[in-house]
Amino acid sequence: MSYLSRSRSVYGPTTSTTCLNKDDEDDDDGGGKTDNNNNNNADDHPGASMKQRTRIGTWNVLTLAQQGKLIQLANEARRMKLEILGLSEVRWLNFGEHRIPSGQILQYSGLRGENAPRHRGVGFLLSAQAHSALMKTRVRNLTIIQTYAPKFSLSYDAADLQDKENFYSQLNATVDRIPKGDIMICMGDFNAKIGSDNSNYERFMGRHDLGEMSENGELFAEFCGNNDMVIGGSLFPHRRVYKVTWVSRNSFTEYKIDHICISRKWKRCLLDVRNKRSADIASDHHLIIGEIRLRVARIPRQEERVGRQFNTRRLDDTTVKRSFTVELQTCAADIPEGGSVEDQWTAIKNAFNVTSENNLEERRGAKGAIQRSKTRGAIYSARQRYSALEKKVKRSCRRDKRAWADSLADEGEKVAATGDIRLLYHISRRLSGAKINATMPVKDAIGQLLTDPTDQLKRWFEHFEQFFQVPARPPSPRYDPPRVSEPIRVVAGVRQGCILSPLLFLIVIVEILVGAIDREPNRGLL
Structure with a gap:
């Protein structure tokens, strides 16, 4: 799979294409379904055959400027096994890349300037395998555009209409720069309802959607028709709960306004589009996942598979620890004494997993309680419990950040006592909030984006060689001493x-x- 890594800051759309070639993941939920109609070039290039399912997604996260949001997002993306995750409302300033401790890469683009307001902004979260395989494509490029469209309003304001028209004109200009042979995917928060009636729109949308078409939906449908794209979410039949992408705070109003579109010529590559309600980042939007049949080649690397990770810090609470111990003893009492070793190990493992799910994943269970509630009273109670847990998580993030800052300050005092100025400088930078891992895109002399680290180093060498080059001095004029007679x-x-x-x-x-x-x-x- 390929997509170029470039970003531009416009009102909503930000393009990001990267050239990836990665092996299919063994633990992908899509399994190993194969396609007999493989690309003709797949025999020449085995790493580029289009066989395996790859997961991409889009999510309006509301903000990544809050403490702990980025780490939570990375954990959810890794749990959902997403290779590429498009993000709306990132609310980070400027543009660049940020490496997360888990190995994932965040490419972001926002408003320019240090004093600019922190709103809007889009980005991509790439898996570690995806980012490490940036190279030239072997079969075909996949260009992904992440967008955040202006919100719809009930008032017919001329300024709002002009804002929407400007958005789609910029989006069309971005699409026009994409090579015609690329597989193009456009996704994000379009704030557009397209409805289930596809009369006169059969060419680029199906009947499996919700509600009725809004004014934003008409602009969105016109954009898809002009660029020969199909709306993926309207092609696949699902229950209503798997189609909704936005839920109001009172849980009574539900819309489908986030979409994934793909070039109509390549719509067979898109296998499914649906929401994932279990993904939680305290947003009123659901995570939208699309599965595409594109294989990406992975750099061979031995990685140890680990089981599910639980929040073991909750065991520091005496009440949680007591409840965990009692429930585990109850489950252990039900383990049969006879049977093979494998059966006993499976029973023990299930006992620990069930006990951990019930005691160490409280917030995720709280969101599920909201979705399972049937009456308004039950929904209100579940929502109140979820809000209380959300505040608790935010307080925990602030407490952890204070503890982290105190530990760095103590380390800085020790380093200052020893006179290690270099290490003291790095500690001060981390305490000041400077993004040490942030990198900016590097372009060559003619403006083309460089994704290979070797080419980027060469470009930096050329830049500094030209910058520090001392111009040759002009030859000094010839000096003839005066003669006595002059x-x-x-x-x-x-x-x-x-x-x-x-x-x-x-x-x-x-x-x-x-x-x-x-x-x-x-x-x-x-």
């Missing part, structure tokens, strides 16, 4: 040859001698 030109404020010139010369000499005598009267002239 008159020496003297400029003393009077015309050469004037009768006063010798007199002025003697006056200057006398003044010099008098000054010398006044400074050192004891030495005299000799």
Whole structure:
């Protein structure tokens, strides 16, 4: 799979294409379904055959400027096994890349300037395998556009309409720059309802959608028709709960306004589009996942598979620890004594997993309680419990950040006592909030984006070589000493040859001698 890594800051759309070639993941939920109609070039390039399912997604996260949001997003993306995750409302300033400790890469683009307001902004979260395989494509490029469209309003304001038209004009300009042979996917928060009635729109949308078409939906449908794209979410039949992408705070209003579109010529590559309600980042939007049949080649690397990870820090709470111990003892009592070793191990593992799910994943269970509630009273109670847990998580993030800052401050005091200025500088940078891992895109001399680290180093070498190059000095003019027969030109404020010139010369000499005598009267002239 390929997509170029470039970003541009416009109101909503941000393009990001990267060239990836990665092996299919063994643990993908899509399994190993194969396609007999493989690309003809797949035999020549085995790493580029289009066989396996790859997961991409889009999510309006509301903000990544809050403490702990980025780490939570990375954990959810890894849990959902997403290779590429498009993000709306990132709310980060400027543009660049940020490496997360888990190995994932966040490419973001927002408003320019240090004092710019923190709103809007889009980005991509790439898996570690995806980012490490940036190289030239072997079969075909996949260009992905992440967008965040203006919100729809009930009032027919001329300014709002002009804002929407500007958005789609910029989006069309972005699409026009994409090579015609690329597989193009456009996804994000379009704030557009397209409805289930596809009359006169059969060419680029299906009937499996919700509600009725809105004004934003008409603009969105016109964009898809003009660019020969199909709306993926309307092609696949699902239950209503798997189609909804936005839920109001009171859980009574539900819309489908986030979409994934693909070039109509390549719509068979898109296998499914649906939401994932279990993904949780305290947003009123659901995560939208699309599965595409594109294989990406992975750099061979031995990685140890680990099981599910639980929040074991909750065991520091005495109440949680007691509940965990009691429930685990109850489950352990039900384990049969007879049977094979494998059966006993499976029963023990299930006991630990069930106990951990019930005691160490409280917030995720709280969101599921909201979705399972049937009455308004139950929904309100579940929502209140979820809000309380959300506040608890935010307080925990702030507490962890304070503890982290205190530990860095203690380390800085020890380093200052030893005189290690270099390490003290790095600690001060981390405490000040400077993004040490942030990198900016590198382009060559003609403006093309460089994704290979070797090419980027070469470009930096060329830049500094030109910057520090000292220009050659021009040759000094030839100097011929005057001959005795030539008159020496003297400029003393009077015309050469004037009768006063010798007199002025003697006056200057006398003044010099008098000054010398006044400074050192004891030495005299000799």
